[in-house]
Structure formats: structure tokens, C-alpha cells
Amino acid sequence: MSEVRGVFTLSVISILSSRNRWETPNDVWRPDKAPNTGYFGGGTNNQVINSTMDKTTYSTDTTAAVPGANLSIARRELAATGNSTAGYFGAGYISSGRLSTMDKVTYSSDTTAAVPGANFSATRAQLAATGNSTAGYFGGGTPFPGTVAMDKVTYSTDTTAAVPGANLSVGRYSLAATGNSEAGYFGGGYFPAKSTMDKVTYSTDTTAEVPGAALSAGRGYYGATGNSTSGYFGGGEPGPLSTMDKVTYSTDTTAEVPGAALSVARRSPGATSARANALPETAVVTGPAPVIV
Numbered sequence: 001m002s003e004v005r006g007v008f009t010l011s012v013i014s015i016l017s018s019r020n021r022w023e024t025p026n027d028v029w030r031p032d033k034a035p036n037t038g039y040f041g042g043g044t045n046n047q048v049i050n051s052t053m054d055k056t057t058y059s060t061d062t063t064a065a066v067p068g069a070n071l072s073i074a075r076r077e078l079a080a081t082g083n084s085t086a087g088y089f090g091a092g093y094i095s096s097g098r099l100s101t102m103d104k105v106t107y108s109s110d111t112t113a114a115v116p117g118a119n120f121s122a123t124r125a126q127l128a129a130t131g132n133s134t135a136g137y138f139g140g141g142t143p144f145p146g147t148v149a150m151d152k153v154t155y156s157t158d159t160t161a162a163v164p165g166a167n168l169s170v171g172r173y174s175l176a177a178t179g180n181s182e183a184g185y186f187g188g189g190y191f192p193a194k195s196t197m198d199k200v201t202y203s204t205d206t207t208a209e210v211p212g213a214a215l216s217a218g219r220g221y222y223g224a225t226g227n228s229t230s231g232y233f234g235g236g237e238p239g240p241l242s243t244m245d246k247v248t249y250s251t252d253t254t255a256e257v258p259g260a261a262l263s264v265a266r267r268s269p270g271a272t273s274a275r276a277n278a279l280p281e282t283a284v285v286t287g288p289a290p291v292i293v
Contacts, residue, residue: 223271
């Protein structure tokens with residue numbers, strides 16, 4: 001039978017071997033398709049909380065509602081992340097309070113279903129999420145003045161569990177997160193405005209504050225994205241702000257990059273990026289932002 005898993009690359013063997021991470025043949029196969037769609041779920045419209053899921057097709061620059069992929073419960077202030085086959089939209093807020101609900105969007109069928117086994121350990125909103133190809137990490141959020149909780153959803157089993165060893169170093173909400181295939185970075189948040197940067201190491205499910213990677217100033221309500229080597233945290237408040245901070249993963253350091261400042265100061269932006277250089281394949285989003293497919 002012909003091989004259909006993707007493109008075999010010797011360069012991947014070399015990189016993974018040097019990191020003592022080449023354990024199975026699957027490690028050297030990468031998907032042969034670039035990300036081609038994004039999913040946007042939930043939110044508010046004139047104070048009305050909705051369950052709408054929109055799908056953006058990159059090749060045609062078009063967006064359409066996909067009713068079969070609507071969230072199981074209309075909500076806002078949720079977070080999302082995923083891998084190449086499914087996206088996970090978790091927690092959020094409705095008029096009666098916060099939720100622990102986890103919804104799974106299956107890309108191949110454009111359908112969404114609640115997965116009770118993947119519900120959060122407690123109700124939350126205004127949290128952040130990131131992850132790699134095998135698991136997603138949802139950290140922080142309300143209730144006020146902010147929680148330290150970190151929940152891990154394992155994609156292969158559709159289960160979520162609190163991982164106390166990966167709890168944030170300080171409770172906060174309206175933070176943002178990004179990362180690569182090895183670690184996630186959760187930065188900033190309220191209350192009060194914090195500059196704290198925490199690093200979640202996926203292989204050990206542990207979190208540690210990295211003071212050298214603290215944001216240039218305390219802020220919340222901003223966006224984050226990145227690639228396999230760096231993360232970018234932009235905008236936010238108090239302000240609004242146009243500030244862009246760059247965290248370099250190899251050195252765990254952060255510096256403001258004035259040349260990359262946003263064109264207009266703003267709060268609560270969304271952010272995403274192409275993840276072509278990640279090894280192994282990974283998809284990362286933060287807050288109520290698109291899931292890359």
C-alpha cells in the first residue's frame with residue numbers, strides 16, 4: 001500500500017535526532033497540506049451572545065457560517081486551540097455565569113459536539129489557550145481576581161484534566177498565550193495589570209515563571225501569536241496600547257520591538273499566524289480566535 005501520511009524529510013530526522021526526540025517513524029512525516037481554513041466561534045453582537053461558527057477558507061478569502069458547527073451553547077469570553085483534525089472551544093460566559101463546557105469541531109465534517117469528558121475542572125471565562133499536536137492547555141481566567149488553574153485536553157481521548165503542576169505562577173484573567181511544539185507561554189493579564197510570563201513545558205506538564213521573559217509592561221486584553229522560534233504579544237490595555245513584545249523561546253527573553261508596534265492602539269485584538277516551521281506539526285491560537293486547520 002502506498003504511503004499517504006505526507007512528505008518524508010531527512011531534515012526532520014536530523015533535527016529530532018539531535019534533540020533526542022525521534023522515537024517513531026511518524027515523527028518524520030509532516031502533513032503535505034498547508035493550513036487552509038480557520039474557525040471563529042461564539043462572541044456577542046449588540047450584547048446578544050451567540051453560538052455561530054464561521055469558517056474562513058484561505059484559498060478563496062471567503063467566510064461562511066457553518067450551522068452544523070455552531071457551538072453547543074452560545075457564549076463569549078471562551079478560548080480555543082486544536083490540531084490538524086479538530087478544534088477545541090472551551091469555557092466562556094453566558095448571561096447566567098461562567099461555563100466549563102468543551103466543544104469539539106471536527107474539520108472533515110464541519111460539525112461540532114459537546115464532549116462532556118473534556119469539560120473543565122471548574123467554570124471559567126476570559127482565559128487563554130495554546131498547545132501542540134497532541135494536547136491543548138487552557139490557563140487562567142475568571143472568577144475575579146483571576147485563577148491559576150491549568151487544564152489539559154488530550155486530543156486522542158477527548159478528556160480534560162486539571163494539571164496542578166502546570167498552574168500559573170499567579171492568578172489572572174484576560175491574558176494571552178502562544179508557543180511552539182515544546183512549550184507554551186502565558187503572559188500578562190489582570191488584576192491588576194501584570195507583566196508576568198509563565199512557561200508551560202509540555203513534556204513534564206510543569207509551569208514556571210520566566211522573569212527574563214516578562215512583558216515590557218503590565219497589560220491585559222491583548223493578542224498573541226508566533227512561530228516555532230518566537231512569540232509576539234501585541235496591543236492591550238491600560239491604554240489602549242500599540243505595544244508589540246517579542247519573546248524568544250531559545251533564550252526565554254522578551255523585548256519590546258517598536259518597529260513591530262501595531263498601526264493603531266487597541267484592546268482585545270485577536271491574533272494567529274502560519275505555523276509552517278513548527279516541528280512536529282502544531283496549531284496555536286489564543287483567546288476567542290481562529291483555529292488553524
